[in-house]
Every structure is written in C-alpha cells, then in structure tokens.
Amino acid sequence: MAHINLPEFEQMSPAIQEKARPILEKTGKLGEIFKLLAIDENIYNATDVMVQNYLLKQTHLPYFIKEAIALLISKENSCKMCVDVHKNIAKMLGIDEEQIASILEGIDAMDTEERVKELLRFCIRASRKDNYKITKEDIEHLKNLGWSDKEIVEAVAITGYFNYINTLSNVFGLGEEA
Template identity: 75%
Template sequence: MAHIALNEFEQMSPAIQEKARPILEKTGKLGEIFKLLALDENIYFATDAMVQRFLLDQTHLSYEIKESIALLISKENGCKMCVDVHKGIAKMLGLSEQRIDEVLEGVDAITTSEAEKALLNFCIKASKKENYKILKEEIDALKGLGYSDVQIVEAVAITGYFNYINTLSNVFALGE
C-alpha cells in the first residue's frame, strides 16, 4: 500500500482524466505511478513529456537499448514495480523474453556487442551517487566505440529519468 493517498480517476483534473481515459479503456485500471503523478498537473505533464520523448518516440538510441537501460537502472535502484512495468513495455516494443532475462541477469549476461555493454555499464555508473567521478576519458571511450555525443547524452538522460521515477516509486512504496 502506498505511503501517500493516490488520486482516483474522479479526483484527477480534466486534463489528466483525458490522458487516463484511453489507459482505462485499454487496461481497465491505472497504475499507482500514474495515480501518484496525477496529484499535480505540472508533475504529471513534465513526467509524461519525458516518457514520450525519451522512451516512446523514435530517438537516437534503439528501443532495445532504451528499455535495457530502463530495466537495468530500475533493478539497480531496487524498484520492483518499475522492473515489472518495463518488462511488459519491453515486450510491447519487440524485445524478446531472452533479451529481457539477460538484461535482468546483468550486463555481462546480455548477448550483444561490447560497445553496447560499455554503454549500459556507463549508464549504471552514471546512475550512482558518485557519478561526479566519471572522467572525460570514459565518455571518449564510448565515442571511440561509435557512440555520438547525442546518443551518450540521451543514454544519461534516460538513466536520470529512471533514477527520478524509481525514487518516486520507492519513496512512496508503490507496487507493494
């Protein structure tokens, strides 16, 4: 049970209800993170924009890499709810069960290129408290593996997004 009162559909603003309606029609329920974000329109719409732009829109990184970051960072942060949600999203976006299982075992278990493993390990390091210790040489190494500045920034932005959403979920005990 969440540590804070969550909005039900009837308590949400009309603008958020408009976003909630298709989800309710498709799934019959709203997730706890949706209900938490719906407490405030600014928080909801800022977060929704990040989800759309970072995860759902086609960007400089593949859906496979983006969802791998989502799963890895959520697992690192101990956010079971986010891991469960993103297992489902990863399947919807075309990731195989095998890939999802490998990601959840850790970067070394993933059948992928060394370049992708380096990027995913970098994201894990970027998600940590001591991310300020990342050196220019580590970023240059990713560039040497073929990643552009934009791809690296995007990967770190997705990492930061998951630190944010995992924190909300964990602090308020969502999904327990």
C-alpha cells in the same frame, strides 16, 4: 500499497482525466505511478514530456537499448514495480523473454555487442551517487566505440529519468503489497 492516498480518476484534474481516459478504456485501470503523478498536474506534465520524448519517440537510441537502461537502472535502484512494468513494455516492443532475463542477470550475461555493454555499464555508473567521478576520458571511450554525443546524452537522460521515477516509486511504496 502506496504510503499516501492516490487519487482515483474522478479526483483528478480534467486535463489529467483526458490523458487517463484512453488508458482506462484500453486496460481498465490506472497504474499507481500514474495516480501518484496525477496528484500534481505540473509534475504529471513534466514527467509525461520526458516519457514521450525519451521513451516513446523514435530517437537516436534503439528501443532495445532504452528498455535495457530502464530494466538495469530500475534493478540497480531496487524498484520492483518499474522492473515489472518495463519487462512488459520490453515484450510489447518485441524483446523476447530470454533477452529480458539476460538483461536482468546483468550486462555480462547479455548477448549483445561489446560497445552496447560499455554504454550500459556507463549508464549504471551515471546512475550512482558518485557519478561526479566520471571523466572526459570515460566519455571519450564511448565515442571511440562509435557512440555519438547525442546518443550518449540521450542514454544519460534516460538513466536520469529512471533514477527520478524509481525514486518516486520507492519513496511512496508503489507496487508493494498491503
């Protein structure tokens, strides 16, 4: 149960209600993170732009890597709600239960190319408070493995997004039982 009162559909601004209506019609409910963001239309809109551009659009990185980042960073940040949500999203994107389980066991348990593992390790390092210790050589290492500047920037942006959304979820107790 959230640590603050979350608005119900009727309490949301008309603009956010328009975004919420298709979700309600499809699923019958709004998640706690949606309700939390709906408290402030500016925060909702800024977050929605990130979700649309980082996670939903076809971009430089495949969906498998984006969801691996989502799961790994959310696990790293102890955000159970986000892990659970992204396990379901990963399934919808065609990632099977075994792959999801291996991601959650950790990068070394994953059956994927070493270059992908190196990018994911980099993302975990980027998610930590001492990310200022990342060097040009660390980035050059990724580039030598074949990752482009755009792919590296996108991976770090997705990492930053999950630090952001995990912080909101954790601070306000989303997904916790009453």
